[in-house]
Amino acid sequence: MKDAKPHRHRFRVIIQHAVWLYHRFSLSYRDVQELLHQRGIEVSHETVREWCIKFGSLFAQELRHREPRRGSRWHLDEVCTTVDGVRHWLWRAVDEHGFVQGIVLQRHRDTDAAKTLLTTLLGEYHVPEAIHTDQLQRYGAAIQELSSLVQVGHQEVVSAARCNNLIEQSHRPTRRQERQQQGFKRKKRTQEFLNLHARIENLRHHSRTSVPAETRRINQKQAFQTWSMIAAGVA
Template identity: 30%
Template sequence: MHRWVIKLVPLFEKAFRRHKRPVGKSWRMNETYVKVKGQWKYLYRAVDRQGNAVDFRLRAHRDKAAARRYLEKAIDQNGEPDTITVDRSGVNLAALEALNARRSTPIKVRQNKYLNNIVEQDRRAIKRIIKPMMGFKDFRCARIILSGIELNEMNASHP
């Protein structure tokens, strides 16, 4: 079963992204921790105002460069948002400021932990699924399995 998941999820993801419905223009962005080989890795996620998943990305580091790459990928695949709300994380704020420095029309950035409750609650579903797995053994496999879980959540949020 595991081998099928590793082989087929990338194909499902490619097909899903072609038919993904548009998301709202107000995003909530956050990251959460996932254990891979006994070390914490970072799953960057964003949802729109209605709670629809925008995008996700598993990164080895929690720094400005990782957050910026995540944002660039999300914007490329979903269009440019008007507003992005982040919590008090300086990393996400620095990445957004670096992104805005190169744009002619900057994205409005809000830093408020209470407005991010939507994304905080949304990650519970992912944590509930991966907790029994007790971590992942390989970064590549973790990325693929998490992508399958996220795709399932995205599909569930888009009836």
């Protein structure tokens, strides 16, 4: 079981659980290896890493295809991060309910970068009723360059405004993972990691709200069932 070869997917239950643990919680590969070992599963942390790399993007794609079309208002924001010591910008979009719609890691914080985020969103979702951004002027310039968004209402808000809380809160899980990993190392790997991390956050979104315990457990059960279903089809 030391090797994660394509034909050895009879371990898919273990694989999907390992990948879930790594992306759901702020854990290292060695942490996941230890948790599996506690349950009597002997696997190296390097194998856990290979599983996350091999199956992560596939899981993210399946989850994205199963997500309903949510929201009609986009909240956009960007935060600075480092990848292998080089400054990058993490561009994110959430809807009015707080579900992550898109996340794009880019080298620059300019009009082209803002346009890339918007183009990515338009490829996945319908044209929104409104777009909320901070006061970065690049957003307005990018919106004007996209004909499908010219008539969409664009509202700029200050970063500290309460109406911007949805997007600000959405950055927090990523920051926790960044600290756990002691910074991101490779751009492609980081983008793949963040794609699945965002989809898992969406999956458990209803379980972290202030709802009765029974409702929360039902939501969590549904999230587990959805994850197991897509994982069984991939691994």
